[in-house]
Amino acid sequence: MKRVSRGDWLLSAATGAAVVLVLGSLVAILGAIVVRGAPVLSPKFVFGSPGADPADGGLLPVILGTVACTLLMTVACVPLGVTTAVWLSEYAPRTSTLAGIVRSAIRNLAAVPSIVFGLFGLGFFVLFVGGKIDSVFYAQATGPVFARPAILWSSLTLALLTLPVVVVTTEEALRTIPRDVREAAFALGATRLQVVWRVILPHAKSGIWTGVILAVSRGAGEVAPILFTGVVGWQSRAPTDARDGFMHLGNHVYLLATQAPDVERAQPALYGTVVLLLLLTFSLNIAAVILRHRSRAGARA
Amino acid sequence: MTALARPVRGKPRPSLLGSTATPRWERIVERLIAAVAFVSVAAVLSILAFVAREAAPLFWEGREHLPDLILPRQWAGYDAPAHVWQPVGFPPKHDVVPLLIGTLKITGLAMLVAGPIALLSAVYIAELAPRRVREVVKPAIELFAGIPSVVLGFFSLVFIAHFLERLFGLTYRLNALVAALGLALTIIPVVFTVSEDALRAVPKSLREASAALGARRWQTTLLVVVPAALPGIAAAFVLGFGRAIGETMIVLMASGIAPVVDASPVSSARTVTATIAAELGETARGGEHWRVLFALGVLLFLITWALDRMGASAVARLRRRLHGPEAES
Numbered sequence: 001m002k003r004v005s006r007g008d009w010l011l012s013a014a015t016g017a018a019v020v021l022v023l024g025s026l027v028a029i030l031g032a033i034v035v036r037g038a039p040v041l042s043p044k045f046v047f048g049s050p051g052a053d054p055a056d057g058g059l060l061p062v063i064l065g066t067v068a069c070t071l072l073m074t075v076a077c078v079p080l081g082v083t084t085a086v087w088l089s090e091y092a093p094r095t096s097t098l099a100g101i102v103r104s105a106i107r108n109l110a111a112v113p114s115i116v117f118g119l120f121g122l123g124f125f126v127l128f129v130g131g132k133i134d135s136v137f138y139a140q141a142t143g144p145v146f147a148r149p150a151i152l153w154s155s156l157t158l159a160l161l162t163l164p165v166v167v168v169t170t171e172e173a174l175r176t177i178p179r180d181v182r183e184a185a186f187a188l189g190a191t192r193l194q195v196v197w198r199v200i201l202p203h204a205k206s207g208i209w210t211g212v213i214l215a216v217s218r219g220a221g222e223v224a225p226i227l228f229t230g231v232v233g234w235q236s237r238a239p240t241d242a243r244d245g246f247m248h249l250g251n252h253v254y255l256l257a258t259q260a261p262d263v264e265r266a267q268p269a270l271y272g273t274v275v276l277l278l279l280l281t282f283s284l285n286i287a288a289v290i291l292r293h294r295s296r297a298g299a300r301a
Numbered sequence: 302m303t304a305l306a307r308p309v310r311g312k313p314r315p316s317l318l319g320s321t322a323t324p325r326w327e328r329i330v331e332r333l334i335a336a337v338a339f340v341s342v343a344a345v346l347s348i349l350a351f352v353a354r355e356a357a358p359l360f361w362e363g364r365e366h367l368p369d370l371i372l373p374r375q376w377a378g379y380d381a382p383a384h385v386w387q388p389v390g391f392p393p394k395h396d397v398v399p400l401l402i403g404t405l406k407i408t409g410l411a412m413l414v415a416g417p418i419a420l421l422s423a424v425y426i427a428e429l430a431p432r433r434v435r436e437v438v439k440p441a442i443e444l445f446a447g448i449p450s451v452v453l454g455f456f457s458l459v460f461i462a463h464f465l466e467r468l469f470g471l472t473y474r475l476n477a478l479v480a481a482l483g484l485a486l487t488i489i490p491v492v493f494t495v496s497e498d499a500l501r502a503v504p505k506s507l508r509e510a511s512a513a514l515g516a517r518r519w520q521t522t523l524l525v526v527v528p529a530a531l532p533g534i535a536a537a538f539v540l541g542f543g544r545a546i547g548e549t550m551i552v553l554m555a556s557g558i559a560p561v562v563d564a565s566p567v568s569s570a571r572t573v574t575a576t577i578a579a580e581l582g583e584t585a586r587g588g589e590h591w592r593v594l595f596a597l598g599v600l601l602f603l604i605t606w607a608l609d610r611m612g613a614s615a616v617a618r619l620r621r622r623l624h625g626p627e628a629e630s
Contacts, residue, residue, distance in 0.1 A: 007519035015425030018418045022442055022489055029448065029456050029486075080340055087338035091331065105342040111609035112348060112602060113547025114450075115574045119581070119598040124351040127586075160344050167341070193327045221449025224549040224574070228581055250451045250550075257455050258554055274452055285447030289440045 030278070037275030040268045046276065050234075055256070055266040059273065064238035065151070065246035066280065069230075070220045072155035072242075073162065077219075078212055080159070081166025082201075088167070089174040090196055110164035114224040121157030121229035122149075129153075145243065152242040154230035161225055162215035169214060173207020173295065174200060206295040210288050217284035221277065223250040233259075249277040349602060356595035358587075366589060370397055370596075386571075388580060388590045395593045403477070403570035407552055408545040410481035410566055411488055416538055418485075419492035423537075426493075427500035428522050439497070446490040454554035457483030462555065469567070475557035477570040483551040492541040495616070499533020500526060502623055529623065536615035543608035547601060549574040573597050 040057075050058035084102065092099035130147035138145040177200060185195045201208070223231075232245035233255055239246040252273050260266035323331075359367070368374075373382040376394060384398040422442065426435050462479045465471060503526050511521040527534070557569030577594050584591045 005517050005519070007517055011519040011522060012425075012429055015421045015429060018421035019425050019430075019438060019442075021418060022422050022445070022493075023438065025486065026441065026445055029453075029460075032460060033452070033456065080337060083334050083337040084341060087334045091334065092338075101342060102338050105345045107609065107613060108345045108606055109341055109348075111543060111547075111605050112345075113549065113574060113605055115547070115549040115577050116348065116352060116598050116602050116605075119352045119355075119577065119595055120348045122581075123355045123595070124347060127355075128351060160348075163341060163344070191323050191327055193323075193330055217447060221451065223449070223451045224578055227578055250449055253451050253455055254550065254554065257458055270455070274455055277449060277452060281449050282444070282447050285444055289444065293440070 030282075033271060033274050033278065036268075037271035037273075040272030041275060045269075045272055055260060055262065055269045057269050057272065059249075059252075059276065061235070061238040062247040062249055062252050062273075063276065066220060066249045068239055069151050069155050069158070069226070069246055069248060070216055072151065073158040073219045074212065074216055076156055077159035077162050077166055077215060078208075081163050081211065081215070082170050082208060084163075084167045085170035085174060086196055086200070089171050090192070090200060106164045106167050109160065110168075112161075114161060114222050117157050117161050117225040118228050120160075121153055121225055125153040125156055126150075126229055148243075149228060149230040149232075149245060150243045151230050151239045151246040154226040154246070154248075157225045157229050158219045158222060161222060162219045165215045165218055166211040169211030169292075170204065170208050173204040173210070176207070176295075177203045206291055210291045210295065213284050213288040213291065217281045217288065220284075221250055221281040223248070223254055226251065249273060249280065253277060349599070352595055352598045352602065356592050356599055359589070359592040359596055362589075362592075366395070370395055370593065372396075373398075386576070388584075388593075393590060395589065397573075397593070397597060400571055400573045400576050400597070403556070404546060404572040404574075406566070406570050407477050407480050407484060407556060407572055408542060410478060411484035411545050412538065412542055414482060415485035415488035415541065416492060419489045419537075419541070420496055420534065422489075423493050423497040423500060424522060424527065427497045428526060429518075442493050443490050445486060448486075450487060450548060450550040451554075453483050453486050454551040456486075457551055457555035465567075471567050473557050473567065473569050475555055475569065476567045477556060478566045480552045480556035480570070480572075481566075483555050484545050484548055487548055487551065488541040488545050491544050492537045495537035495540055495612070496530070496534045499530040499537065499616070499619060502533065502620060503529045504623060530619070532615045532619040532622070536612040536619070539608050539615070540612040543605045543612065546608070547574060547605050549578050553578050573601055 042057075045057035045059065046063070047060050048058035049060060050056075050062075084106070088099055088102060092102070126147060126149055130144070130150075130153065133146040134141065134144055181199060181203060182195055185199045190198070226248060230245055231248045231251045233247075233251075235245070235247065253270065256266045256270040256273060260270075373384050374394075374396070375382045376385060379385070384396040385394040386396055386399045387394040426439055426442075430438065457479055458475070461482050462474050465479055465482075466474050507525055507529060508521055511525040512518075516525070552572045553575040556571060556575060577597055580590070581594050584594065
């Protein structure tokens with residue numbers, strides 16, 4: 001047997017220690033939060049109606065606001081993202097300039113800082129689009145109707161932010177479909193659109209779902225883009241109209257952590273809210289990882 | 302007319318000449334698909350346009366204030382000309398230099414912490430780990446990216462701040478170092494993923510050649526594989542840096558958010574992103590403060606865009622170098 005050299009040992013020790021450190025901090029973060037937060041999650045805390053003080057819990061409207069915002073976002077970004085991916089993978093020639101432009105736009109979009117999305121949402125959706133709608137349809141209204149922060153504008157801003165996630169994941173899934181499948185369908189006389197709709201998309205279903213889950217997980221956790229486009233600090237009800245402001249778990253964490261009048265008293269509620277937010281985002285991420293792993297294993301088999 | 306306009310349903314028309322004759326409505330749908338694909342292009346352009354639109358009047362309204370944005374000025378009550386960010390002071394002072402310094406300080410510290418850890422982890426996973434370990438650990442590290450930044454901000458604010466306070470007995474509980482450690486947690490998955498990809502892209506033949514020459518494993522790794530992957534590793538750092546500069550919630554919650562100009566890592570600091578997030582809500586539309594905040598947004602957009610392009614082109618160059626020109630994408 002070969003003797004392990006000192007250099008080899010040092011390299012393994014240093015790199016192994018780094019991995020242990022990274023995984024250790026992941027466990028420490030989740031552990032520290034879940035241990036303190038999980039006991040707070042009583043049915044009353046989670047599904048109760050809120051009282052006057054956010055520190056007392058009653059997160060129902062916050063959860064409903066988060067879910068509504070995320071759902072609206074998904075409805076807006078998934079069709080867009082899947083269609084873009086279909087065009088990139090099934091229609092555009094691989095080396096075409098146009099496809100290159102779209103790809104680099106997707107890449108750019110993914111690199112834009114979330115706070116810039118917030119500025120954009122305010123400047124474009126709230127002030128420009130909302131302003132235009134108001135001036136055309138609500139010229140007689142006393143105050144702004146669409147030209148103010150609302151759940152609709154937050155969702156659309158988040159939809160653009162998560163668009164690259166859906167496009168990239170879906171395109172990856174489409175690319176793993178073997179050529180033979182397409183050729184078999186064409187040979188049977190199917191048109192290109194029929195191939196896409198009846199063969200390609202069903203085949204890529206789990207990949208598309210992975211993209212949707214990742215997008216939801218990403219979108220539900222972002223706070224910076226919604227700060228100026230629709231989120232409100234504390235109100236007692238859930239949004240009932242696309243033009244309403246809404247409460248959001250992420251923003252709630254931010255407010256409880258930094259602006260609570262009595263920090264000590266707000267602690268339990270804060271931990272509970274963080275655990276809920278993690279349940280929504282982190283567990284979805286794990287689901288996506290497993291789903292992706294399975295679909296890759298399936299593609300290999 | 303009627304025959305053409307009717308959508309064709311059900312069975313496709315058979316054709317012996319190449320592809321099937323595509324019904325007209327399908328062609329229309331295909332045009333729509335192509336049009337939708339360009340929404341992303343429109344989105345990127347309009348992000349730049351509409352953020353710049355709110356900032357642009359800075360250059361013609363009140364032009365005399367422009368130099369104050371970056372040059373030190375002798376303010377009443379100060380001993381010497383100074384860079385001051387005090388948008389609600391009287392007179393309002395909008396010198397962005399303290400914010401840029403704060404951003405560089407926090408992201409620089411975060412890179413110092415995250416870079417080596419992420420790179421070492423990538424070397425372990427790409428070069429040394431058994432396949433079983435890799436298949437579990439790699440997704441686990443990437444899961445870091447799935448923790449919302451507001452949660453990491455909260456963790457920094459409560460746990461990291463407390464820990465450092467006990468450890469060093471600091472003057473300011475929330476400071477640049479606390480924010481940097483929190484920020485490091487978001488950079489690690491980026492640097493890790495990209496550099497691990499770069500290391501794995503190094504062809505096996507290089508490792509085999511090195512081993513055949515009698516090199517130890519550590520010699521092969523450090524003297525052959527890592528140098529070959531260096532452009533990709535550099536790209537990983539650039540991309541991580543870009544991510545860190547744009548991060549908002551962590552620095553907003555944990556940096557102490559005072560626009561201080563000094564070199565100490567444990568004094569309070571304030572980044573560009575945190576400034577926008579903290580102040581825009583209370584700013585009157587169209588005022589100078591509002592315009593400066595949007596201008597900072599344009600600056601962020603351009604910086605992150607440039608860093609991302611640099612990173613992407615370095616990765617592409619590396620791939621060509623290692624696998625020849627046909628190995629695109």
